[in-house]
Amino acid sequence: MQKVCLVLGAGRGIGATVAEKFALEGFHSHLCRRSDAEGLQYSIDKIQSKGATATGELVNAIDDGSIEQVIQSVENNTGPIEVLIYNLGAQSGMKLLNETSLKEFEWGWRMASLGLFRAAKVLCPLMAERGSGTIITTSATAAMRGNKNQHSHSAAMGSRRMLCQALNAEFAEKGIHILHVIIDGMVDAPDTLGKMLGDDQFQKLRDTMGAKDGLILPEKVAEAFYYLHAQHRSTWTHELDLRSYSDLAWWNHN
Numbered sequence: 256m257q258k259v260c261l262v263l264g265a266g267r268g269i270g271a272t273v274a275e276k277f278a279l280e281g282f283h284s285h286l287c288r289r290s291d292a293e294g295l296q297y298s299i300d301k302i303q304s305k306g307a308t309a310t311g312e313l314v315n316a317i318d319d320g321s322i323e324q325v326i327q328s329v330e331n332n333t334g335p336i337e338v339l340i341y342n343l344g345a346q347s348g349m350k351l352l353n354e355t356s357l358k359e360f361e362w363g364w365r366m367a368s369l370g371l372f373r374a375a376k377v378l379c380p381l382m383a384e385r386g387s388g389t390i391i392t393t394s395a396t397a398a399m400r401g402n403k404n405q406h407s408h409s410a411a412m413g414s415r416r417m418l419c420q421a422l423n424a425e426f427a428e429k430g431i432h433i434l435h436v437i438i439d440g441m442v443d444a445p446d447t448l449g450k451m452l453g454d455d456q457f458q459k460l461r462d463t464m465g466a467k468d469g470l471i472l473p474e475k476v477a478e479a480f481y482y483l484h485a486q487h488r489s490t491w492t493h494e495l496d497l498r499s500y501s502d503l504a505w506w507n508h509n
Contacts, residue, residue, distance in 0.1 A: 256334035257283045257308070261326070263316065263374065264288065264342030268444025269393055269473045271298035273340050276477035277484075278307035282338065285329050286311035294446065316343055316370045317362070326377045335385060338484055339378055341371050342393040344447065345411040349404040360407045367411035368418055375422055383429040389484045390433045392419055396505045398437060399496075416494075423493055434483055437496035439505050443470040469501045 260277035264270045265286035274284035275298070284302060286309060288295055295311050302309040310333065314321050329336055345367035347359040371392060382388030397405050398412035419435040426433060441448055443465055449457040464470050476497060483492055498504065 257281075258337040259329055259334045260284045260338040260340065261329055261336045262286050262340040262342060263314070263322065263325075263370070264340070264344065264393070265295065265298060265311065266291075266342075266444065266446035267294055267298060268442055268446050268448075269438070269476050270340065270342040271301075272473035273342070273477040273480050274298065274309065275302050275305070275307070276474070276481050277338060278302045278309050279305060280481060283334060284309040285325075285333060287314040287325060289313065289315050291446075317365055322370060322373045323377050326374065330381060336378060336381070337387065338389045338391070339374060340391050340393070340480065341374060343367070343370055345408060345415075346395075347407050350406070351404055352406055355406050360410070363407035363411035364414060368414035371415060371418055375418075379422065379426050379431060382431045383426060386430040388431045390419075390422070390431065391480055391483060392433075392435050394435050394437045396437060396439045398435070400505050400508075420493075427491070430488075432484070432486070432488070432491050434492060435494045436480070436483070437494070437505075438471060438476070439496045439498035440471050440502045441469075442476070443472055464501075467501065469499050471497060471499055 260274060260282040262270050262274040262284060265274055265288045271286060274286050278284040286295060286298055290313060292313055299309045299311050314325055316322055343366050345363040347363055392415060394415055395412050397409040398416040401409035416435050419433055423433040443461060479497060486492060
């Protein structure tokens with residue numbers, strides 16, 4: 256059976272682009288996103304038009320059993336999941352403490368940390384039995400640094416980072432490569448940054464910063480992710496931060 260790359264969080268940005276990269280490298284990519292069936296089908300059709308294989312479905316990761324069901328279904332009906340891309344965002348907005356509700360705080364944790372735990376709970380034993388596998392989590396600057404208007408996001412992504420370390424400590428010796436990748440900057444992604452800014456402002460940003468490679472390009476992130484998957488275990492990377500050459504690193508900001 257064909258090896259599978261499962262992408263949880265396959266919006267038109269990092270997620271769908273990584274799915275395309277792995278599909279072109281010989282994987283069957285299975286794309287999952289919360290909403291926008293039309294956008295999902297567009298990403299699948301794009302992969303298939305290039306001679307690669309892909310499937311997908313809409314999944315709300317918050318729902319009990321949803322992640323587990325996807326993993327079991329893919330394993331049973333498509334093939335062994337060799338790579339999991341955990342690309343679910345957990346940004347609920349830039350809000351001060353008194354503006355952040357308990358519901359928002361819990362939602363961030365459920366997306367960033369509990370969802371990853373649920374996926375690992377099902378998938379890690381399967382990968383361990385096969386003796387190989389890669390789990391790449393897309394993370395954010397908030398995992399490294401807490402800002403005054405990111406209580407939910409910082410706590411959620413910091414938890415994601417520590418969970419990756421704990422999983423790696425248990426499963427690296429069983430052949431599973433677990434990575435925490437910090438995206439330290441703005442990504443040229445219509446489904447995230449584009450929706451936050453609106454079409455006009457997003458295009459303006461592309462025409463200015465983007466024209467000078469000041470935005471992180473999803474296709475270059477995809478190349479980095481595939482390189483990380485292909486690493487020899489004697490030199491595995493466990494944490495990496497990616498940013499545009501023109502951005503200050505997170506630790507150099509005031």
